[in-house]
Structure formats: structure tokens, C-alpha cells
Amino acid sequence: xxQHWRKILFIFVITLACFFIGRLDSVCYNQPVGQVTxxxxxxxxxxTDEHExxxxxxxxxxxxxxxxxxxxxxxINNDYYASQAESDQYHVFDQILLKKxxxxxxxxxxxxxxxxxxxxxxxxxxxxxxxxxxxxxxxGLSIVVNAGLFILTIIWDASARALPVLPVFAVLxxxxxxxxxxxxxxxxxxxxxxxxxxxxxxxxxxxxxxxVIALTGATGVHFETMSYVTxxxxxxxxxxxxxxxxxxxxxxxxxxxxxxxxxxxxxxxRIFSDYWQAGLSVGREILGTLTNVLFMIFIAETIPMVVLxxxxxxxxxxxxxxxxxxxxxxTVVSALGIVWAVPVTAFLTATLLTRKETAK
Amino acid sequence: xNAIFVLILLLLISLLFVGGKQGALTFLxxxxxxxxxxxxxxxxxxxxxxxxxxxxxxxxILSVAIYLSAxxxxxxxxxxxxxxxxxxxxxxxxCLAQHLGHxxxxxxxxxxxxxxxxxxxxxDFSNLAIIVMVISxxxxxxxxxxxxxxxxxxxxxxTPEISLDNLKKQGTTIGSQILGTAMNTxxxxxxxxxxxLLVWFFRxxxxxxxxxxxxxxxxxxxTMLLGMIGIMCSIKVAIFFVEHAFHKEGRGIxxxxxx
Numbered sequence: 001x002x003q004h005w006r007k008i009l010f011i012f013v014i015t016l017a018c019f020f021i022g023r024l025d026s027v028c029y030n031q032p033v034g035q036v037t038x039x040x041x042x043x044x045x046x047x048t049d050e051h052e053x054x055x056x057x058x059x060x061x062x063x064x065x066x067x068x069x070x071x072x073x074x075x076i077n078n079d080y081y082a083s084q085a086e087s088d089q090y091h092v093f094d095q096i097l098l099k100k101x102x103x104x105x106x107x108x109x110x111x112x113x114x115x116x117x118x119x120x121x122x123x124x125x126x127x128x129x130x131x132x133x134x135x136x137x138x139x140g141l142s143i144v145v146n147a148g149l150f151i152l153t154i155i156w157d158a159s160a161r162a163l164p165v166l167p168v169f170a171v172l173x174x175x176x177x178x179x180x181x182x183x184x185x186x187x188x189x190x191x192x193x194x195x196x197x198x199x200x201x202x203x204x205x206x207x208x209x210x211x212v213i214a215l216t217g218a219t220g221v222h223f224e225t226m227s228y229v230t231x232x233x234x235x236x237x238x239x240x241x242x243x244x245x246x247x248x249x250x251x252x253x254x255x256x257x258x259x260x261x262x263x264x265x266x267x268x269x270r271i272f273s274d275y276w277q278a279g280l281s282v283g284r285e286i287l288g289t290l291t292n293v294l295f296m297i298f299i300a301e302t303i304p305m306v307v308l309x310x311x312x313x314x315x316x317x318x319x320x321x322x323x324x325x326x327x328x329x330x331t332v333v334s335a336l337g338i339v340w341a342v343p344v345t346a347f348l349t350a351t352l353l354t355r356k357e358t359a360k
Numbered sequence: 361x362n363a364i365f366v367l368i369l370l371l372l373i374s375l376l377f378v379g380g381k382q383g384a385l386t387f388l389x390x391x392x393x394x395x396x397x398x399x400x401x402x403x404x405x406x407x408x409x410x411x412x413x414x415x416x417x418x419x420x421i422l423s424v425a426i427y428l429s430a431x432x433x434x435x436x437x438x439x440x441x442x443x444x445x446x447x448x449x450x451x452x453x454x455c456l457a458q459h460l461g462h463x464x465x466x467x468x469x470x471x472x473x474x475x476x477x478x479x480x481x482x483x484d485f486s487n488l489a490i491i492v493m494v495i496s497x498x499x500x501x502x503x504x505x506x507x508x509x510x511x512x513x514x515x516x517x518x519t520p521e522i523s524l525d526n527l528k529k530q531g532t533t534i535g536s537q538i539l540g541t542a543m544n545t546x547x548x549x550x551x552x553x554x555x556x557l558l559v560w561f562f563r564x565x566x567x568x569x570x571x572x573x574x575x576x577x578x579x580x581x582x583t584m585l586l587g588m589i590g591i592m593c594s595i596k597v598a599i600f601f602v603e604h605a606f607h608k609e610g611r612g613i614x615x616x617x618x619x
Binding site for chain 1: 361362363364365366367368370371374375378379380382383385386389390393394397400401404405421425426428429430431457460461462463464465466467469470473474477478479480481482483484485486488489491492493495496497498499500502503506507510532535536537539540541542543544545546547548549551552553555556557558559560562563567569570572573574575576578581582583585586587588589592593595596
């Protein structure tokens with residue numbers, strides 16, 4: 001028990017240390033960084049919009065000490081609404097990135113890197129204590145390498161004029177999953193089968209989506225509602241779906257294959273239907289919770305927009321079309337991938353495991 | 361025919377085919393959680409205090425996700441206990457993150473979507489940001505807790521002579537395996553969802569400072585990190601509860617009819 005507390009204390013200290021590194025790194029910034037030293041609300045006013053929503057607007061006078069400009073102190077006025085949909089209320093000790101304009105300093109954005117560092121510190125120190133050192137370094141390595149490859153592809157996509165988005169990201173997805181499995185499972189038959197099953201199930205799910213969309217002429221699908229698009233939305237949506245579906249399917253196939261390899265280790269002389277049945281039953285158990293994971297992630301993101309649109313007097317069916325449409329589509333496709341991964345993985349593993357036996 | 365409706369139908373058929381009764385329950389669970397989320401949105405929209413509605417709805421969503429799964433009653437009970445505890449932790453962390461990071465609301469990049477919408481709508485968007493972070497993590501928390509608990513019960517069942525020390529060792533092995541794959545699920549989900557945003561950032565040559573501090577990206581990353589922290593704690597807490605139950609009851613933890 002004492003050991004537990006020591007670990008928790010250690011995680012806490014690392015988290016705090018990372019947080020303070022973020023607070024003190026303003027020297028690394030080119031643009032001026034300031035810290036709020038005092039706040040005074042100088043004006044406030046009630047507001048009512050055209051939909052009868054009551055809100056309150058405030059003006060606060062911030063005294064800001066510039067951290068990377070030899071301690072200069074400036075005052076900045078900040079307007080915000082109580083709802084803070086597009087504005088921020090600042091408190092003492094908040095750090096802010098500033099912009100210099102002709103009329104003095106203006107707020108650019110709150111400085112968020114200390115939060116980012118603190119959470120990363122918390123996660124990684126926690127992981128360090130939760131897994132064996134070898135597993136920890138492999139997981140870390142896998143995430144870093146995969147993120148690196150992903151960012152490189154994004155940069156390529158961003159700088160190229162007309163990149164075939166879908167093929168590029170499909171290849172990338174296969175590469176990323178291969179690497180992730182290699183790092184987690186090591187080199188061997190288990191990793192290969194998992195990878196193959198993952199790729200096949202993902203492909204099937206995406207094909208199903210493509211066929212249904214082609215057959216129905218994309219009725220009821222609103223690709224144009226995608227946010228932040230700088231290129232043709234449809235291929236980008238497919239690319240997103242490939243990567244998202246793949247992660248979830250990999251999780252499931254990995255569990256099924258691991259379970260069946262465990263069976264084989266217990267006793268090797270089993271027939272096809274043993275593995276097939278066992279694979280299906282492992283798959284059935286995790287199918288529901290895994291679908292829920294993706295569903296929650298996709299739906300949660302849309303909540304603020306839905307509330308905003310409801311408050312702006314839109315009806316539910318319009319909101320569903322505008323904000324949740326693509327999220328629901330992606331959840332359904334992912335769920336299809338997850339469901340189909342069960343028979344695909346069970347069949348593949350069962351075939352390969354029994355064929356290996358007869359070959360001997 | 362509506363494409364999404366066809367796909368949902370296809371999903372229902374596949375679920376029934378592959379999962380049988382369990383598949384039907386999964387579909388029902390998704391449907392119920394959909395309703396719960398709509399209820400959550402509606403209540404917040406009506407002006408109920410978000411910090412009261414969120415915990416209640418989260419616990420309900422967790423209950424649906426967990427109790428509509430197949431498994432021993434005791435596995436489900438431990439999973440539920442674990443998930444609710446971790447949910448509390450994630451809620452505290454989400455509030456802290458929101459307070460420190462000002463993660464709520466929209467930025468200039470959203471101007472297109474926001475055209476014609478009034479933004480002074482009298483709902484505190486910082487609460488909405490907390491809701492997003494917590495709901496996103498819910499599924500992952502429940503999944504990890506369920507996987508670890510079920511696997512450990514399996515180990516106890518298969519190994520008649522298992523000792524507490526042995527179980528602890530198994531817990532660490534199984535835990536780190538599940539941790540690895542579950543992290544990758546969230547990681548890939550986050551990467552996939554943010555392709556357009558990242559391309560946008562690179563096309564417009566955003567500075568390093570904007571990558572590290574820009575709200576849209578940091579919010580996504582923080583949401584993912586909270587999910588990962590949720591998974592990690594979920595696994596730790598679930599192992600602790602299983603060990604505790606085993607310590608108290610020994611192999612007696614298996615003596616219960618399946619639900």
C-alpha cells in the first residue's frame with residue numbers, strides 16, 4: 001500500500017513539473033506572452049438576441065505583465081459574454097499570447113501548452129507504472145512513430161496541389177496499423193493474422209459504405225457539412241473513416257486472435273470449428289462496448305453545435321442533417337467494421353491455425 | 361432511399377447474424393444511449409445546471425453500456441463500480457482542464473459554420489466543453505474496465521490453483537496488453553477525425569505556437585488524453601477490485617449464475 005502512495009505522489013509531482021515547464025516556457029515564444037496580474041470588470045450589460053436568449057456581456061480591464069518582453073506591464077480591455085461561445089473570461093494568473101498592433105497589445109489566444117504538458121506528463125508517468133518497461137517503451141515508440149508518419153502525410157497532402165487523398169490515406173492506414181501491431185505484438189504469425197483481418201474487415205466496411213452511397217446516390221448524406229475542408233470533402237471523409245474504423249477493428253481483431261492463440265497454447269490439437277466458435281464468442285463479448293466507444297466519441301463532439309443551433313431556433317431534423325449526419329454515418333460504418341471483423345478474424349485465424357497443424 | 365438508413369439496417373442485420381441475442385442487445389444499447397444523449401442535450405438546452413445533469417446522464421449511459429453486455433453478474437458489477445469511480449476522476453480533470461485551458465466555444469476557423477447564428481445564447485459554453493470531454497471518455501472507460509475484469513475472471517476460472525500473487529502478475533500482463541490496444545483505438549480515432557483540421561493548419565502555415573495553443577486542436581488532443589487517462593485508471597481500479605474480491609472470497613467469486 002505504501003508503495004502505491006509513493007507512485008501516486010510521483011505521478012503527481014511529474015504532472016506538476018510538466019505544468020510548470022509550460023508556465024515558464026514563454027522565452028521560447030517569438031510573440032509576446034503575458035500573465036494577467038489583475039482583473040477589473042468595468043462594464044456589463046444585458047443582451048437579448050433575436051431568439052429571446054438572455055445573455056450578459058462584460059468588459060474587463062486586464063493588467064498584463066509581459067513575460068518575454070523584460071517585464072513590461074500593459075492594460076488590455078477584454079469583452080466577453082457570460083456564455084463565452086466566442087470570447088473568454090480571464091482570471092488572475094492566466095497566461096495569454098498577445099499580438100502587437102498599432103494601438104498597443106491585443107489578445108491573440110490563451111496559452112494552453114501548460115495544460116497539454118501536464119496531461120501528457122500525467123498519462124506517461126501513469127503508463128510507466130502500469131506496464132512493464134519493455135511494453136511501455138514499445139507503446140510510446142509506436143505512438144510517436146505513427147504520429148510522425150501521420151503528420152508527414154498531412155504535410156504532403158497540404159503542400160501538394162492534387163493528391164489522391166483516399167489511396168494515400170488508405171496506404172498510410174495499413175502502414176500505421178502494421179506498425180502499431182508490430183510494436184504491440186512483435187514479429188510473428190499473431191501480428192500478421194491480426195493485421196490481415198483488420199485490413200480485410202475495414203475494407204469490407206468501407207466498400208459497403210461506398211456501394212450503398214453509390215446505389216442511393218448519397219441521399220441523406222451531407223458531405224458539404226464537413227468542417228474545415230480545404231479540398232473535395234467526399235474523399236477526405238473516406239480517408240477519415242479508414243483511419244477511424246481501422247483503430248477500432250484492430251482492437252477487436254487483436255483480442256480475438258490473442259484469445260485463439262491462447263487456446264492453441266493450451267492444447268494444439270483442435271479442429272476448425274473449435275477455433276471458429278471460440279472466436280465468435282470472444283468477438284460477441286467485446287462488440288457492444290467497442291461500438292459504444294466510437295459512438296460516444298463521434299456524438300460528444302457535436303453537442304455544443306447542437307445546443308447552439310437549438311438555441312437559434314432550428315428544429316431537430318435540420319440540426320441532425322447539419323451537425324450529426326456525418327458523425328452518425330461514421331459510427332455506423334465503424335460499427336459495421338467491428339461486427340464483420342468478428343467472423344473475418346475467427347475464420348482467418350481458425351483456417352491458418354488448423355492448416356499449420358496439418359502441414360506438420 | 362436514405363443511405364444512412366440503409367447502412368443502419370445493414371448493421372442491424374449483421375449484428376443479429378453475428379451476435380444473435382447479444383447482437384440485438386448491442387443494438388438496443390446504442391439506441392438507448394442515443395436517446396440518453398438527446399435527453400442530455402435537451403435538458404441542458406432547457407437551462408438545467410449542466411454540472412448536475414452531466415453526472416446523472418453519464419452514470420445512466422454507463423449503466424446501459426455495461427448491463428446490456430453479456431457476462432457474469434459479478435464482472436458487470438465490478439465494471440460498473442470501476443467505471444463510476446473513474447468517471448468522477450475524469451469529471452474533476454475535465455473541469456480542471458477547462459478552467460486552465462479555456463477550451464470552450466468557437467474560433468475564427470469556425471466562421472463559415474457560424475454564419476447567421478447568434479452566439480450570445482445564454483448557455484455557458486465552458487460547461488458544454490466539459491460535457492464533450494466527459495462523454496467522449498465514457499465508452500473507453502467502460503470498455504477497458506470490462507475487458508480487464510472479464511479476462512481476470514477467465515484466468516481464475518481456468519486456473520484452479522491460482523494464488524493471489526499469481527493473479528496480481530496476470531493482472532499486470534493482461535492490463536498492459538489491453539492498455540496498448542485501447543490506446544491505439546483512441547489515437548487512431550483522434551488522428552482520423554482531425555485530417556481536415558490539420559491540413560487546414562498546414563495549408564495556412566500556422567506557427568508552432570498556434571499548433572501548441574490553438575483551441576480547436578488542443579481541445580481534440582486534451583479530449584483524447586483524458587480518454588487515455590480514463591482507460592489507464594479504469595484498468596488499475598478494475599484490477600484492484602478483482603484482487604480485493606478474490607482476496608475476500610477466493611474462487612468463490614465465480615459462484616454465481618450467468619446473467
